Each structure stands twice: as structure tokens, then as C-alpha cells.
Amino acid sequence: MIPEWMDQYMSMAALNITWSDVVEILILAFIIYHVMIWIKSTRAWSLMKGSAVLFALLILAYVFHMNTILWIAKNFFSLGIMAVIVVFQPELRRALEQLGENNLLTSIVPFDNSRKVEETLTDRTIGELVKACFEMGKARTGALIVLEQAVSLQEYERTGISIDSLVSSQLILNIFEKNTPLHDGAVIMSGNRIRSATCYLPLSDNMTLSKALGTRHRAAVGVSEVSDSLTIVVSEETGSVSVARGGRLLRNLNQEQLKKQLQALQPKTDDSRKIRLWKGRGKNESKDI
Structure with a gap:
């Protein structure tokens, strides 16, 4: 018994597993894990459950030699792949966008300096936004402000x-004033400037x-799902700010709380911009309801 076990162990050890094989296994495990997480959080989860039921029925058809059903399933498989891509196109697009947003290189080395210093959110702009939103x-004036x-x-x-103007509380109040040409839709900001009003999201x-x-x-919520923007909402019914x-x-x-959310968009100082690859996110002080 012992010699047989040793022979099996030695034969497995002789498989010549290299570092590239180990890296390949880790990459595949990483991809499979994130695909499963993505499926769990989208409508594809219902598709997976339905596919499991269909697969069980096909096994029964194979066991009992139901050739007609097997022929239909074989010819429908190629069309089914295209149907899945068409039906779940928004989810697939969002998954690829998230892959691009979560770039490991940019998290290690902050080399993307495309935004100029003068375009970052200033304390003055934050103050004007907070003042306008709570006024x-x-x-009870509804508002929707997106910060790119x-x-x-x-x-x-x-x-x-198109507006392209510096942010001020007076301008925001005038834009969202009821029964005015610009009040309907969203305002989109970039840095300290309002780029456009009456936008559809x-x-x-x-x-x-x-x-x-x-x-x-x-x-x-919709625009925050397809981008990394922050959006301020003022409820017309309750006057609450979200x-x-x-x-x-x-x-x-x-x-x-609103001020802290906006200040989180400001660039950190050089002392705090350290590599945070292994550090988790901090807890948000506000609770989502």
C-alpha cells in the first residue's frame, strides 16, 4: 500500500510544474472569481439558474435517447451565444468599463495628470454647491447636479x-428655478465650471x-453606475439632499456630510498619496438607505 502511494506521489511530482503554470492558474482563478461575482450582481444570475435547469433537462434527454431534443439543442447553441451577448450587452459593457476604471497601474503609480490643478474642485466651489443645495x-426646488x-x-x-461658466450659488439657483427654460434635467460640472444644463441621464x-x-x-444612481461621477440630488417633495x-x-x-462628500473629490496631498494596493477602503460615515 505504501509503495503504491509513493509511486503516485512521485509521478505527480514529475509533472514539471513551472512558475508560468502557477501564474496561469492564479490568473484563471482571479478571472473566474470576478466573473462569478459579476454574474451574481447582474441579471445574468437568473440566466445561470435557468441554464442549470435546461442543462438538467438535456442530461435526461441524453439518458433516454431523445434524439430530436438533442438535435435542436445542438443547433440552437450557436444562436444562443449571440442571443446572450445581445440581451446582456449593457452588463457586458459595464463589466469592461469597470475593468478599465480599476486599473492596477494607476493605483500603484498616479501618472494620470491630465486634469490641471486649476480644474480640481476648490473650497469655494464646494461652499457654493452646499449653500445652493440647501437653499x-x-x-422645495428639485435639482440634479453631476460632478464629472x-x-x-x-x-x-x-x-x-452648453453653459461653460464658473460655479456660483446664484447661478445654480437660477438654473433650477421652477418654470425656467433650464430647470428640467441635470447640470453637469467639470472641476469648478458648469459645462451643461438640461442634460438627460x-x-x-x-x-x-x-x-x-x-x-x-x-x-x-444610473449615471453613477456607468461612470465614477458624484451626483447631488435635491428632492422636490421633501427638500432632502442626497x-x-x-x-x-x-x-x-x-x-x-455633503461637504465631506465633496471634499473627498479633492486631490490628496503628497504625504497622503502613498501606494494603497493592499489597503482596504475606509468606512463611509454616512449610511445608504
Whole structure:
């Protein structure tokens, strides 16, 4: 018994496993893990469950020699792949966008300095935004303000009216004043400037969002799902101020909480810009509801 076990062990040790094989296994495990996580968080999870049922039925057809069903399944398989790509095109596109946004090289070496220093969010702009949002909240004036980050929002800017002006609380209040030409739709900002108003945003199809939320909140979550932007929402019904980012909605913020969310968009100092590849995210002080 022992010699046989030793022979099997030695034969496995003689497989000549190299470092490239180990790296290949790790890469495949990483890809498979993230594909499973992606499937779990999208509509593809329902497809997987349905496919499992279909696969079980095909096994029964094979066992009982149901040749007609097997012939149909064989010829339908090639068309089924194309159908999956067409039906889940938005999810596949978002998965590729997330892969591009989570670039390991940019997290290790911050070499992307395309945004100039003068284009970063200043304390003055933050103060004007906070002031305008809570004044609109008191007056029950609805508002939707998108702050562009690394991912370009030009395709949504083109749906609105170009403004290209410095941010001020008076300008924001005038834009969202009821029954004015620019009040309907979203304002898109880049740095300290308002680029466009009356913009149309994609609506989120997240079924976990509260049914009490209106179109503004769903649009805010929707644009945060397809970009790295931060969106401020002022509710016309309640006057509450919320923030959407990364597909999550933080509701009922006060002035200090909104200010902290905006300050998080400012570039960190040189002392704090260290390599954080192995460091996890900090907990958000606000709770999403």
C-alpha cells in the first residue's frame, strides 16, 4: 500500500510544474472569481439558474435517447451565444468599463495628470454647491447636479445646453428655478465650471432602490453606475439632499456630510498619496438607505 502511494506521489511530482503554470492558474482563478461575482450582481444570475435547469433537462434527454431534443439543442447553441451577448450587452459593457476604471497601474503609480490643478474642485466651489443645495431644499426646488471625474460625460453633455461658466450659488439657483427654460434635467460640472444644463441621464434599473424614489434619484444612481461621477440630488417633495456614487445612494445628508462628500473629490496631498494596493477602503460615515 505504501509503495503504491509513493509511486503516485512521485509521478505527480514529475509533472514539471513551472512558475508560468502557477501564474496561469492564479490568473484563471482571479478571472473566474470576478466573473462569478459579476454574474451574481447582474441579471445574468437568473440566466445561470435557468441554464442549470435546461442543462438538467438535456442530461435526461441524453439518458433516454431523445434524439430530436438533442438535435435542436445542438443547433440552437450557436444562436444562443449571440442571443446572450445581445440581451446582456449593457452588463457586458459595464463589466469592461469597470475593468478599465480599476486599473492596477494607476493605483500603484498616479501618472494620470491630465486634469490641471486649476480644474480640481476648490473650497469655494464646494461652499457654493452646499449653500445652493440647501437653499433649494428649503424652497422645495428639485435639482440634479453631476460632478464629472475621470470618466468623461460628454455623451450626456451633448443632450443639454452648453453653459461653460464658473460655479456660483446664484447661478445654480437660477438654473433650477421652477418654470425656467433650464430647470428640467441635470447640470453637469467639470472641476469648478458648469459645462451643461438640461442634460438627460440614464435611469438605473436597480430593483433594490426604494419605490418612493422618483426619476431624479434613479437618474442620479444610473449615471453613477456607468461612470465614477458624484451626483447631488435635491428632492422636490421633501427638500432632502442626497448623493449618488458608485451605484449607491446616500440619503438625507446635512450640510457637513455633503461637504465631506465633496471634499473627498479633492486631490490628496503628497504625504497622503502613498501606494494603497493592499489597503482596504475606509468606512463611509454616512449610511445608504
